[in-house]
Amino acid sequence: xxxxxxxxxxxxKPGLDGHERGARVLAYxxxxxxxxxxxxxxxxxxxxxxxxxxxxxxxVVGLSILSGAHLAMAGxxxxxxxxxxxxxxxxxxxxVIPEEDIPKLKEMGVAGVFTSGASIKxxxxxxxxxxx
Amino acid sequence: MTKELxxxxxxxxxxxxxxxxxxxxxxxxxxxxWLEVMKAIFPNTGRAHVIGxxxxxxxxxxxxxDTLTCELIARDLSVGVIAVDPSSPFSGGAxxxxxxxxxxxxxxxxxxxxxxxxxxxxxxxxxxxRDVIKVLDAFGKDIILIETVGVGQDEVDVVKTAxxxxxxxxxxxxxxxxxxxxxxxxxxDIFVVNKADREGSERAVLxxxxxxxxxxxxxxxxxxxxxxxxxxGEGIAELVTNLFEVLESQERETSWREERIREELMSLLDKxxxxxxxxxxxxxxxxxxxxxxxxxxxxxxxxIVQEMVxxxxx
Numbered sequence: 001x002x003x004x005x006x007x008x009x010x011x012x013k014p015g016l017d018g019h020e021r022g023a024r025v026l027a028y029x030x031x032x033x034x035x036x037x038x039x040x041x042x043x044x045x046x047x048x049x050x051x052x053x054x055x056x057x058x059x060v061v062g063l064s065i066l067s068g069a070h071l072a073m074a075g076x077x078x079x080x081x082x083x084x085x086x087x088x089x090x091x092x093x094x095x096v097i098p099e100e101d102i103p104k105l106k107e108m109g110v111a112g113v114f115t116s117g118a119s120i121k122x123x124x125x126x127x128x129x130x131x132x
Numbered sequence: 133m134t135k136e137l138x139x140x141x142x143x144x145x146x147x148x149x150x151x152x153x154x155x156x157x158x159x160x161x162x163x164x165x166w167l168e169v170m171k172a173i174f175p176n177t178g179r180a181h182v183i184g185x186x187x188x189x190x191x192x193x194x195x196x197x198d199t200l201t202c203e204l205i206a207r208d209l210s211v212g213v214i215a216v217d218p219s220s221p222f223s224g225g226a227x228x229x230x231x232x233x234x235x236x237x238x239x240x241x242x243x244x245x246x247x248x249x250x251x252x253x254x255x256x257x258x259x260x261x262r263d264v265i266k267v268l269d270a271f272g273k274d275i276i277l278i279e280t281v282g283v284g285q286d287e288v289d290v291v292k293t294a295x296x297x298x299x300x301x302x303x304x305x306x307x308x309x310x311x312x313x314x315x316x317x318x319x320x321d322i323f324v325v326n327k328a329d330r331e332g333s334e335r336a337v338l339x340x341x342x343x344x345x346x347x348x349x350x351x352x353x354x355x356x357x358x359x360x361x362x363x364x365g366e367g368i369a370e371l372v373t374n375l376f377e378v379l380e381s382q383e384r385e386t387s388w389r390e391e392r393i394r395e396e397l398m399s400l401l402d403k404x405x406x407x408x409x410x411x412x413x414x415x416x417x418x419x420x421x422x423x424x425x426x427x428x429x430x431x432x433x434x435x436i437v438q439e440m441v442x443x444x445x446x
Contacts, residue, residue: 031223033225034224036219036225036247037225037227038229038231039227039229047239051239052238054149056153057156
């Protein structure tokens with residue numbers, strides 16, 4: 001689907017989590033939805049993610065976390081972004097996230113949480129409706 | 133120019149990476165005000181050296197860019213990287229994966245990496261990349277590396293704008309060397325056989341040498357062919373030495389620079405005229421009438437275009 005402006009999305013896998021199938025599937029899926037997806041690969045530190053968000057000037061950063069460290073990792077990435085005065089980036093988290101942690105993530109500043117079963121269309125629509 | 137835009141340019145010139153990234157987005161998207169940005173920064177450009185890195189997929193361009201950047205940083209040079217990947221002609225989206233191989237440099241001080249999608253605009257890519265190079269130049273980068281597969285006219289045009297071009301290949305490509313020949317070979321200043329710890333690297337060097345020997349291009353016999361193992365950093369120092377030699381020799385050729393500016397002016401002019409024509413045609417109904425006339429086979433498209441061009445000129 002063509003859009004007026006090219007929305008840029010950074011897909012990152014923070015921490016010591018080697019499972020990137022989900023992130024890859026989503027990266028391809030979002031490309032096919034017309035987004036420009038920057039994929040950074042496995043084992044990214046919060047510093048690396050923040051640097052990439054800034055240099056690539058993305059609209060969205062998607063963190064894929066299956067290790068159980070989502071609260072710590074999302075928190076650190078958001079902290080790094082805030083520390084560098086980045087406030088206009090939509091932060092999304094995907095992966096194995098227990099129901100009770102979702103409100104905690106949202107409180108930290110995560111705009112959307114997508115667990116297994118979420119469709120690419122749903123995520124694409126969410127991004128389109130939240131990025132002006 | 134708005135105060136906001138002026139502030140953004142000032143911030144960028146004072147070293148704000150965020151302002152730099154924001155300006156690049158603006159220029160890449162041709163957002164309102166981008167021309168003002170280009171005009172404002174132009175006096176501060178012309179210092180950086182631009183190096184094009186091209187070669188078939190899987191040759192190790194991104195890894196080589198990573199290692200090469202480390203070497204340049206170690207020599208106290210600041211580096212900007214533009215990594216070009218294709219947009220899908222169907223969805224308009226793109227998967228930009230070069231950062232996966234650029235982990236070393238992603239947080240390195242003095243390095244700025246930007247991924248750019250080709251966005252399928254005819255001739256638009258090379259102009260956009262040239263403009264992004266200028267912003268990185270104004271920001272104060274000493275060396276700007278542009279990495280691209282170099283397939284298609286647009287990407288070849290991008291590489292052509294570089295001060296030095298290196299073509300990366302790998303052992304065992306065989307006929308792939310033939311593929312490089314078309315378009316890219318003619319503009320190579322240095323050939324790199326990467327992954328040279330693999331079998332057949334000597335053969336690859338010979339194949340390239342043979343190809344260059346058959347070329348009628350002036351100076352093709354003197355083009356260096358270097359072996360590297362980017363993942364281990366082997367051969368990188370020698371590569372940098374050779375790159376600097378090319379950059380120094382190019383610096384003397386004023387005619388080459390003139391030719392490049394002439395090309396840029398022509399491309400900008402083409403774009404501006406095309407834009408003007410599109411706007412003009414969009415506003416009147418001449419085009420709709422013409423479409424109907426051709427569809428009904430009342431008139432031929434050639435004389436219609438001739439007529440339209442005549443009306444623009446007068």
